[in-house]
Amino acid sequence: MRVLFIGPAYPQEMQQFTRGLAEVGAKVYGIGDSAQGSLPPIVKASLSGYLQVPRIMDEEDVIGRAEAWLRGHGIDRVLSAWEPTVLLAARMRERWGIPGMSVDTVTAFRDKQLMKERVAAAGIRVPRSVRANTVEQVREAAEFIGFPLIIKPISGAGSADTYHCRSQAQLDEVIQRTGHVREVSVEEYIEGEEFTYDTVCVEGQPVYENVAQYLPKPLEARSEEWISPVIITVRDLNQAKIQKGIALGRSVLKALSMGTGFTHMEWFFTPKGEAVFGEIGCRPGGARLVDQMNYTGDIDLFREWARACCWHAFEAPTARKYNCGIIFKRAKGRGRITRIVGLEAYKQRFGQFLVEDELLRPGTHRRDWKATLMSDGFLMVRHPDWDTCKRISFAAATDITMFAE
DSSP states (O other): EEEEESSSSSSSSSSHHHHHHHHHHHHHEESSHHHHHHGGGHHHEEEEEEEEEEOTTHHHHHHHHHHHHHHTOOOOOOEEOOOHHHHHHHHHHHTTTSHHHHHHHHHHHOOHHHHHHHHHHTTOOOOEEEEEEESHHHHHHHHOOOOOOSEEEOOOOOHHHHHHOOOOOHHHHHHHHHTTTTSEEEEOOOOOOEEEEEEETTEEEEEEEEEEEEEEEHHHHHHOOOOOOEEEEEOOTSSHHHHHHHHHHHHHHHTTTTTTTEEEEEEEOTSSSSSSEEEEEOOOOOOHHHHHHHHHHHHOOHHHHHHHHHHHOOOOOOOOEEEEEEEEEEOOOSEEEEEEEEHHHHHHHHHGEEEEEOOTTTBBBBBOOOTTTTTTTTEEEEEEEEHHHHHHHHHHHHOEEEEOO
């Protein structure tokens, strides 16, 4: 099994997917714009070859260089686990006649308006939305949709350049902020709780499923610097509202003709008890969500994703042992981290439930909290009981304070 894996070292989670491919017996050929000498040891040990290209987003150039590099070497799979390069992988597969999801299928996982149109065509509840390319079209769409509404990039990832508008004044401000975005989706705002629905699929059938809750909703978490965003995986998937989301997710996978690989969907549970589709990608969730899923069941989904993609098999147990929470922290002030208050007291209370401490330490420069959910680091905890896991997670959000200057 020869696999071309796009971006084997970046983002950081890709390093574990590279490792997983090697562990299931694949010969892994990596392609990326990182220098070969800068590849981490875990990536170097997992690769059978590596091609550095000038710009991984220059698709035609990358495909041409890859064709020349791989000439004479048969490739069985072309894979990407990062949102910006899933279409590149699909174009390579189509050009070279390699099995996997087509460009048309993958495009519907990237283009948010096309995505909603295909999902709605299957009779699934989606937010009303309009594609807009100009300021005039944005204003017309806003008048049609009505306030409150959401404006987001058509082919974005996460909640970057995504805004909630409740008035004409806010719309005017957002139009200025999104002037650099070529194409946007103007959408109905859905009130309610927000969850993920994550899967590993084999030929469209989920062989692993996960649900996690955002606390608070991502748009709220991005709006105020003082918030410590929390995401918790749900151990008990048999709850009525969770089952509604899972049924919704399975229908979406069918509507979009999902093939084999990871998916990451966001959905809403409204006060009226309705599960409403948000959006979906044919790749894993970022910000360490795969690690949370691993801690939820004591499994290795990096390896099992690789097994699914290479061999159409999945060998990990799917029993869920824990709710797993991740708490992202943002320091007060600018510059370098100077101190962390409350961490040791927190560990004395909850240390037995703490599985990872990746907070930036004093002396480290702050990250831009608007550019990355990872912010100034995170803690990860787990507990079999939902309410207890939520309480432990919220304690990390409220009782630990980081300072910078």
